[in-house]
Amino acid sequence: MDLLKVTNLNKSYGKKSILKNISLECKTGEIIGVFGRNGTGKSTLLKLIFGTVKADSIQIKINSETIHQKDVISSKKIAYLPQGTFLPKEQKVRGVIPLFFPNGDDQDKIFYSPQVSSFEKIKVGELSLGQLRYLELLIIGNLNHLFLMLDEPFSMIEPIYKDVIKNLLIKLKESKGIILTDHYYNDVLEITDKNFILKETEKIQIMNKDDLVKHEYLRCPVLK
Numbered sequence: 032m033d034l035l036k037v038t039n040l041n042k043s044y045g046k047k048s049i050l051k052n053i054s055l056e057c058k059t060g061e062i063i064g065v066f067g068r069n070g071t072g073k074s075t076l077l078k079l080i081f082g083t084v085k086a087d088s089i090q091i092k093i094n095s096e097t098i099h100q101k102d103v104i105s106s107k108k109i110a111y112l113p114q115g116t117f118l119p120k121e122q123k124v125r126g127v128i129p130l131f132f133p134n135g136d137d138q139d140k141i142f143y144s145p146q147v148s149s150f151e152k153i154k155v156g157e158l159s160l161g162q163l164r165y166l167e168l169l170i171i172g173n174l175n176h177l178f179l180m181l182d183e184p185f186s187m188i189e190p191i192y193k194d195v196i197k198n199l200l201i202k203l204k205e206s207k208g209i210i211l212t213d214h215y216y217n218d219v220l221e222i223t224d225k226n227f228i229l230k231e232t233e234k235i236q237i238m239n240k241d242d243l244v245k246h247e248y249l250r251c252p253v254l255k
């Protein structure tokens with residue numbers, strides 16, 4: 032088991048405090064869900080841990096090793112799925128895979144993953160949103176990072192691909208720790224082991240949908 036430990040995380044933009052003294056832990060074998068209304072800092076939190084947004088303060092440790100924020104990307108221990116696509120739209124899927132996986136066996140893992148044969152000849156820009164998000168997750172998930180930060184893996188995705196993505200994430204958590212955020216709360220709660228909500232700069236643990244109502248993320252009554 033590997034442990035990602037983030038402590039003393041503070042972030043403000045100008046005079047506006049976004050996240051105050053946040054701590055969190057994620058183990059390999061675990062998926063953690065992050066909720067919060069628009070603008071509460073969910074994406075910022077993931078980018079701070081990945082190192083692409085500079086923190087006012089943050090300590091990041093993986094097991095006993097401290098990783099400075101500026102060294103997170105080069106350490107190749109934490110990966111990040113941004114909200115927007117990062118793949119070249121004009122390339123066919125079968126041309127994109129070798130860009131990330133020079134080794135033939137590694138490429139095969141992607142090519143023989145469920146569904147990929149149905150869209151490998153298509154250009155990235157012509158994929159459905161579900162196919163595209165799944166391909167991105169397959170690529171990120173098959174690189175060797177221990178921890179994945181995923182920003183909205185389910186948003187606007189057709190139901191069939193949501194299921195394919197959920198199955199992939201459950202498989203990936205066998206060897207990785209995953210922190211994800213998405214407003215599709217039912218999909219998130221279906222696969223997460225722990226959850227929290229960001230509210231007014233703080234992090235509050237969530238046990239179920241009722242807690243999401245209590246903290247004014249959902250309106251009641253919640254159908255069960």
Ligand SMILES: Nc1ncnc2c1ncn2[C@@H]1O[C@H](COP(=O)(O)OP(=O)(O)OP(=O)(O)O)[C@@H](O)[C@H]1O
Pocket residue numbers: 044049067068069070071072073074075076
């Ligand atoms: N580069 C920036 N400069 C100034 N303010 C910013 C910047 N990036 C984000 N913010 C502000 O920080 C706050 C948190 O933004 P963030 O994108 O993390 O929210 P979020 O919880 O992910 O929202 P959403 O659910 O809409 O994706 C928002 O008020 C946003 O306007």
